[in-house]
Amino acid sequence: MASTVYDKRVIFTSRHFKKEVLVKLNTQNTPVWIPLQITEKSTRTLILYFFLDDGSKTSSSLILTVPLHFSLSANVNDYTCEALLQDDRDGKELAKELKQSSDVRSFSVDVTHTPPSTYTVTDLKNPNVEYGKPLYGPSQASSELDFSLRDIQEGLRKLSIISSSTARNCLVPSLPLCVISNGIGHRVDLPVTISPNNTRQNNVLPCQSLIFLKDVETRATHLYTTEASKFTFPFQLRPVSDYELMVFQGCQTQDNCFLIKAVAVCSFRSYMTAQEVILLYGKACSHMSSMGAEEFANFVPITHLYRSKPILHFLNIYNNTNGIMYKYIKNFGGDPSSTLNRKLHGLFFSANIDPLTGRPPDVSYYGDQRIHIPVMFMINSDINLYFADFYCHYVNHHVTLVVTLKGSEADLFCSKRLMPLDPNFNVFLFRRPHALHAMVNSKITVEVFYTESINIVQMINSRCAFLTSVTQKGNAALKTAVGLPKRRDCKICNLKTNS
Structure with missing residues (x-):
């Protein structure tokens, strides 16, 4: 019987050095997006990086050029990497570990219910987190780092994902992409919404929230992003079901690369219809x-x-x-x-x-x-x-x-x-x-x-x-x-x- 877990080679590289890290991932039957938790030790900075994984043991290595942000270290040995949400740790345990290993702060969110079936995450704007740092360093021009997601979006238009029991925590980034992961083995089309990349004014990083919603029973995990103070899930939650919610607050520094400032965790049970x-x-x-x-x-x-x-x-x-x-x-x-x-x-x-x-x-x-x-x-x-x-x-x-x-x-x-x-x-x-x-x-x-x-x-x-x-x-x-x-x-x- 084939193994359901394999090692993904992640290589951190700089001008003169490189460092290889093996990350354990679940085998996939079709390409899915996986979030990697990258910690830069010297500044205790947390970054979430999303990559498209085809689940093949022979897939090419993931190569990340450091620094991942101009304010971070250029020393490859300062970086650690592991897969996020690839095990059975609950949100509170994971958030505790993140705060111990980095300078990520904690904040509180709430989930409100509008009967019969609408659920909204509120209090996403954390007043204790400071934003507004320039997007580019002193020696970098915006023209050199022009972010275009057109090619990625075009590829994702044709993509659909299947999540099996061995790939129950499949994720897809949703800025500006919507995310669906179905943990019960049904085929789901991946909706793609294209929004103008007009949020970066004066090269200032906008505050964003990455919202992970996990159905405890089916293990299906959904991911959304928003810059608003609240977010309403665009689908009906299963009634009388337990959900876990993890929210990361930060900003996108590169394509599919998010610098995290704070994390919030809560759990709730959906209402009866x-x-x-x-x-x-x-x-x-x-x-x-x-x-x-x-x-x-x-x-x-x-x-x-x-x-x-x-x-x-x-x-x-x-x-x-x-x-x-x-x-x-x-x-x-x-x-x-x-x-x-x-x-x-x-x-x-x-x-x-x-x-x-x-x-x-x-x-x-x-x-x-x-x-x-x-x-x-x-x-x-x-x-x-x-x-x-x-x-x-x-x-x-x-x-x-x-x-x-x-x-x-x-x-x-x-x-x-x-x-x-x-x-x-x-x-x-x-x-x-x-x-x-x-x-x-x-x-x-x-x-x-x-x-x-x-x-x-x-x-x-x-x-x-x-x-x-x-x-x-x-x-x-x-x-x-x-x-x-x-x-x-x-x-x-x-x-x-x-x-």
């Missing part, structure tokens, strides 16, 4: 069926939904907010792939009661005071009801239902992303028209996310709502601010489980 919400609903229904939850047998009546908070929370409402309990943005509790996370505002209430006593639990993990709101205030003819989430932490499984006022912004948001339920009858929580109570399924913990603020003082004064004391356990503030994510290894409530 409406289709995944439907699949999660099916899992919730299957779970209740396996517990013997048949029709009305496990439904119990409930007259109030309740919400527990610390006493200081209620005192603040009485004294500072004119009696209004304001809705807040949903945290990361429940499924981390929920499309509601950090997108929808509301108030959580619980319908969980003891089927024997008809009363809520005697303890609370969210505060020592509990407000009880009539169920008909939230479940009535003016609302729409949606299934949003199914999750567990340790033993009990929970479902999250969202209540919106018909025609509201929240209702429009949920109608495109969640699964609608009939508030008059469904398998979780329903209320018949004109009934003073609702019916809740006792085989599962039902939570209600109400998307409007409530004047609780007015309701208490009119005796529609009331407060009770309850024993508190745990850190209520932490659970509210951050939220407790679901167990990722539960095969009952996860669309994907960790192996």
Whole structure:
């Protein structure tokens, strides 16, 4: 069986000397672009150099003439070279090694989500990195180093790449080229976009960001570049999937040669689409069926939904907010792939009661005071009801239902992303028209996310709502601010489980 790894000869050469370095690479079935990590030791400078590799063991050596930038050393022994992203190191480990071996700084980026499927990398402009050094040295004229990518672009127009399991981290530079690497063996055409090379004004190096996006499961890696402060990925990410993001900030000094100033790393899980919400609903229904939850047998009546908070929370409402309990943005509790996370505002209430006593639990993990709101205030003819989430932490499984006022912004948001339920009858929580109570399924913990603020003082004064004391356990503030994510290894409530 042929080896899947071979040594690539990289030769650093200067006027009188040369140095050979062997770089281990994955064997390719078709030409792909590989990023090399080059470190110049005397100035602790990091450079990423991209070369087109045909994967052949007999391919010609890569020859690099030093210095790679006028400010760098001309001594070939000052340079080291290795392939970037050719092993299973995660982004944080790789970034740590880069900062130890060079003067690369670190900065932070974030990934924002615009439902249902658009993802944008933000904060790409790092204020702690200085740019603007001249492109050419004192003895070099711009005419001598005129950069033209026309020949490269023309060749890449006809190129398509195939990434197999042995070539799972294939990359193509994207300035001005777009990059695609498909790690599941499908053939993909390489799109090429030609943009005028007009960014170098007064021979000043523009700040650029190299954005590596890796699908953890398929190992497919994509690379893009931008000079903007944010970048939106031009394709839909796979839902409920883990991604790693590594961003290098620097400037292009030669063709396909980038001098790196800073690096940022983050990881995230893509959100559920409406289709995944439907699949999660099916899992919730299957779970209740396996517990013997048949029709009305496990439904119990409930007259109030309740919400527990610390006493200081209620005192603040009485004294500072004119009696209004304001809705807040949903945290990361429940499924981390929920499309509601950090997108929808509301108030959580619980319908969980003891089927024997008809009363809520005697303890609370969210505060020592509990407000009880009539169920008909939230479940009535003016609302729409949606299934949003199914999750567990340790033993009990929970479902999250969202209540919106018909025609509201929240209702429009949920109608495109969640699964609608009939508030008059469904398998979780329903209320018949004109009934003073609702019916809740006792085989599962039902939570209600109400998307409007409530004047609780007015309701208490009119005796529609009331407060009770309850024993508190745990850190209520932490659970509210951050939220407790679901167990990722539960095969009952996860669309994907960790192996």
